[in-house]
Amino acid sequence: MRRVLCFLVSMLLTSVASADFRRYSFDTDDHYLVDASHHGPWSALMEQHAQDQQVLDACIADKRQCPRYLRGVHRIVNGGRDLSERQQLSLVNQFINRRHAIRQNEYRPRGDDGWKSMSTFLKEGGDCEDFAIAKYFLLRELGFESDDLRVVVVWDRKARAYHALLAVNTEPRAVLLELDNSMRTGGAQRDYRFLYSINEIGVWDHMRHAGLERLPRW
Amino acid sequence: MKKTIGWMIAFSALFALQANAFQNLESEKAYAAAIERLGILEEINVTAHKAAQESTDLDPAVAALLKEAEEAEAE
Numbered sequence: 001m002r003r004v005l006c007f008l009v010s011m012l013l014t015s016v017a018s019a020d021f022r023r024y025s026f027d028t029d030d031h032y033l034v035d036a037s038h039h040g041p042w043s044a045l046m047e048q049h050a051q052d053q054q055v056l057d058a059c060i061a062d063k064r065q066c067p068r069y070l071r072g073v074h075r076i077v078n079g080g081r082d083l084s085e086r087q088q089l090s091l092v093n094q095f096i097n098r099r100h101a102i103r104q105n106e107y108r109p110r111g112d113d114g115w116k117s118m119s120t121f122l123k124e125g126g127d128c129e130d131f132a133i134a135k136y137f138l139l140r141e142l143g144f145e146s147d148d149l150r151v152v153v154v155w156d157r158k159a160r161a162y163h164a165l166l167a168v169n170t171e172p173r174a175v176l177l178e179l180d181n182s183m184r185t186g187g188a189q190r191d192y193r194f195l196y197s198i199n200e201i202g203v204w205d206h207m208r209h210a211g212l213e214r215l216p217r218w
Numbered sequence: 219m220k221k222t223i224g225w226m227i228a229f230s231a232l233f234a235l236q237a238n239a240f241q242n243l244e245s246e247k248a249y250a251a252a253i254e255r256l257g258i259l260e261e262i263n264v265t266a267h268k269a270a271q272e273s274t275d276l277d278p279a280v281a282a283l284l285k286e287a288e289e290a291e292a293e
Contacts, residue, residue: 063290072287079283091280095287 022190024152024176026169031204033196041115042198049137052119060141069122077141088142089168093177096134099125128179129153129164135177136166136199144168146200152176154192167197 059066116130118137148169176184194206
């Protein structure tokens with residue numbers, strides 16, 4: 001009886017302790033793989049975003065310059081600047097999530113559909129990676145540094161599918177912005193196996209495959 | 219008492235080793251399947267999971283901005 005009790009207590013203690021290493025962390029310099037320009041879909045996305053930027057800047061500065069699909073963005077960016085960091089995350093998460101019905105919730109590692117810029121996403125909708133990218137660029141407009149944002153590709157153990165979402169480096173720990181409007185922290189992130197992350201700076205290989213070509217295909 | 223502590227250390231080490239082994243598995247699918255077999259760990263963490271998942275209740279300032287954004291798009 002005592003041994004069974006020990007077993008259960010030990011299991012509980014270990015599972016609580018082990019939850020810690022399964023949360024996403026930005027403090028992973030040793031996972032850094034390459035410059036983001038080596039990631040094909042991300043490079044194409046950045047080119048598209050650069051093309052969209054002029055229209056986006058004009059719209060944020062003056063509502064009358066906004067095409068229909070960016071009118072909401074004008075209000076979110078100008079009204080959201082005065083909010084707390086937490087409120088800004090909630091605002092962007094919910095604004096992007098309510099934009100469009102999700103065509104395909106699952107990240108497609110074959111990358112047959114490309115990655116969409118925020119403007120393209122707002123016009124057409126997109127997949128989970130497009131939601132994450134739209135949140136990334138909207139938070140950048142609100143003043144978040146690229147250092148503190150990463151699009152993370154994960155293996156969702158419960159759904160048994162690849163998934164992509166946005167990780168934000170906040171104090172005291174990273175937050176994952178979900179498609180259901182929740183913001184996952186700590187132990188709530190343990191459903192995910194983190195595969196790799198990307199932002200304007202680089203690619204981080206959390207599986208330690210030690211090579212861009214060995215990451216799950218995009 | 220010493221025996222009890224000994225067993226606790228042994229079991230903790232066992233589970234820590236298991237957790238470490240999972241980290242080293244090459245295939246994420248194999249990892250997923252292996253973790254799922256330890257269903258009991260999932261059960262134990264349900265409470266922690268629920269507590270950590272933040273409430274999606276709307277902050278009034280956030281709700282007001284979302285409404286304004288929606289109205290701007292509908293104009």
